[in-house]
Amino acid sequence: MTKKAAAAPVQNKRTAVLDAALSLFSRFGLHGTSVDQVAARAGVSKSNLLYYFANKEELYVCVLRDLLEVWLAPLREFSAEQDPQQAIADYIRRKLAVSRDSPEASRLFCLEMIQGAPLIKDELDRELRGIVEHKSAVIRGWMDAGLLARVDPEHLIFMIWATTQHYADFAVQVQALTGRTLANPEFFEQTVASVQAVVLRGVRPR
Amino acid sequence: MTKKAAAAPVQNKRTAVLDAALSLFSRFGLHGTSVDQVAARAGVSKSNLLYYFANKEELYVCVLRDLLEVWLAPLREFSAEQDPQQAIADYIRRKLAVSRDSPEASRLFCLEMIQGAPLIKDELDRELRGIVEHKSAVIRGWMDAGLLARVDPEHLIFMIWATTQHYADFAVQVQALTGRTLANPEFFEQTVASVQAVVLRGVRPR
DNA sequence: GTCTATAACGAGATAGAC
DNA sequence: GTCTATCTCGTTATAGAC
Numbered sequence: 001m002t003k004k005a006a007a008a009p010v011q012n013k014r015t016a017v018l019d020a021a022l023s024l025f026s027r028f029g030l031h032g033t034s035v036d037q038v039a040a041r042a043g044v045s046k047s048n049l050l051y052y053f054a055n056k057e058e059l060y061v062c063v064l065r066d067l068l069e070v071w072l073a074p075l076r077e078f079s080a081e082q083d084p085q086q087a088i089a090d091y092i093r094r095k096l097a098v099s100r101d102s103p104e105a106s107r108l109f110c111l112e113m114i115q116g117a118p119l120i121k122d123e124l125d126r127e128l129r130g131i132v133e134h135k136s137a138v139i140r141g142w143m144d145a146g147l148l149a150r151v152d153p154e155h156l157i158f159m160i161w162a163t164t165q166h167y168a169d170f171a172v173q174v175q176a177l178t179g180r181t182l183a184n185p186e187f188f189e190q191t192v193a194s195v196q197a198v199v200l201r202g203v204r205p206r
Numbered sequence: 207m208t209k210k211a212a213a214a215p216v217q218n219k220r221t222a223v224l225d226a227a228l229s230l231f232s233r234f235g236l237h238g239t240s241v242d243q244v245a246a247r248a249g250v251s252k253s254n255l256l257y258y259f260a261n262k263e264e265l266y267v268c269v270l271r272d273l274l275e276v277w278l279a280p281l282r283e284f285s286a287e288q289d290p291q292q293a294i295a296d297y298i299r300r301k302l303a304v305s306r307d308s309p310e311a312s313r314l315f316c317l318e319m320i321q322g323a324p325l326i327k328d329e330l331d332r333e334l335r336g337i338v339e340h341k342s343a344v345i346r347g348w349m350d351a352g353l354l355a356r357v358d359p360e361h362l363i364f365m366i367w368a369t370t371q372h373y374a375d376f377a378v379q380v381q382a383l384t385g386r387t388l389a390n391p392e393f394f395e396q397t398v399a400s401v402q403a404v405v406l407r408g409v410r411p412r
Numbered sequence: 413g414t415c416t417a418t419a420a421c422g423a424g425a426t427a428g429a430c
Numbered sequence: 431g432t433c434t435a436t437c438t439c440g441t442t443a444t445a446g447a448c
Binding site for chain 1: 232233234235236237238313316317319320321322323327330331334335338355357358360361362364365367368369371372373375376378379380382383384396397400401403404405406407408409410
Binding site: 010044045047048051 | 431432433434
């Protein structure tokens with residue numbers, strides 16, 4: 001109890017710093033963001049921040065690690081027990097919800113990927129590869145059973161990833177062209193429906 | 207003639223610098239790249255580079271301007287005179303060809319978008335908005351004529367953009383998961399076929 | 413047009429008092 | 431744990447000779 005009471009403020013500070021860091025790194029990148037800026041936004045001093053995180057890069061990696069979990073969660077839920085059409089529809093909705101609720105995480109993930117993901121490449125290779133292979137096998141099973149039209153599962157997965165992330169990563173462009181973002185509930189539902197419609201028709205068996 | 211002979215080397219240097227800059231900016235971003243690095247890669251001295259470009263930001267904006275043209279070209283070609291299925295199939299192929307041939311341009315474009323495109327937002331608003339509205343109208347016309355299933359044209363365009371760019375922007379991830387990139391001719395054709403298949407079936411009228 | 417030298421600044425990181 | 435002060439280095443940009 002006493003331990004928890006003492007540790008809580010520390011955790012709060014760490015969290016505040018991580019939140020501030022995500023927000024700034026996702027907009028300006030690692031090199032475009034100064035430790036000072038992160039500290040200011042988190043409401044701590046620079047040297048205090050550097051007491052919690054040994055250096056800037058360690059902070060960055062911590063942010064990325066948290067990120068990876070958010071990014072992977074919807075894929076982990078993708079289930080083999082469901083009806084295939086329903087599983088895909090649900091996955092699209094969940095992924096779009098992530099783009100709506102954690103656009104900064106999505107953008108930083110994208111930034112990191114573009115730069116070759118030097119800091120999380122190993123983890124990505126290990127973690128993601130296994131999950132994707134598993135989910136691809138599930139999709140392939142559905143196709144074998146005649147429940148889905150035959151398309152390369154990897155390309156199908158890429159298409160869903162790319163399309164759903166686009167609304168977070170290119171939010172500025174989407175906003176410029178449609179006047180809206182996923183934060184608008186009506187636009188969110190319209191987007192879910194459109195993406196689901198094209199993808200589901202695209203894999204519906206003849 | 208004499209003028210051209212004198213101007214050519216200068217143009218070559220400018221071009222070399224712009225090429226080097228694109229390559230580095232697209233990997234490390236504006237702040238992650240030093241003028242020194244760009245100069246070294248272009249084979250000129252730093253101060254010489256700063257003779258051609260007043261400062262780093264001007265160089266960056268020049269790179270972005272060239273980029274925008276590459277990025278917009280396939281969309282401009284998107285024609286209303288064609289058969290809709292063929293027009294969409296061609297557009298997907300051309301866009302994937304850009305991802306294969308100019309992955310750095312695609313990545314820098316994405317980087318810039320994520321950061322809110324502060325430097326080219328105005329141009330983007332003007333240029334892109336007009337084209338997209340025009341192409342959307344064409345697609346809507348096809349739908350009205352019963353040649354395509356009814357989907358929101360903007361979302362359809364986003365889906366094609368996102369999916370085709372993904373192979374450039376997330377090349378590292380694609381490589382990690384499939385072992386290949388668009389540089390592989392076989393993989394390129396397989397990708398074109400998969401994306402076309404899903405999208406075209408997705409918009410095929412009932 | 414091209415180079416060397418250097419000014420001027422910003423940012424990451426550390427030292428040490430409290 | 432938190433602060434102030436400071437060290438140190440990399441980088442942009444300029445000055446000025448050739």
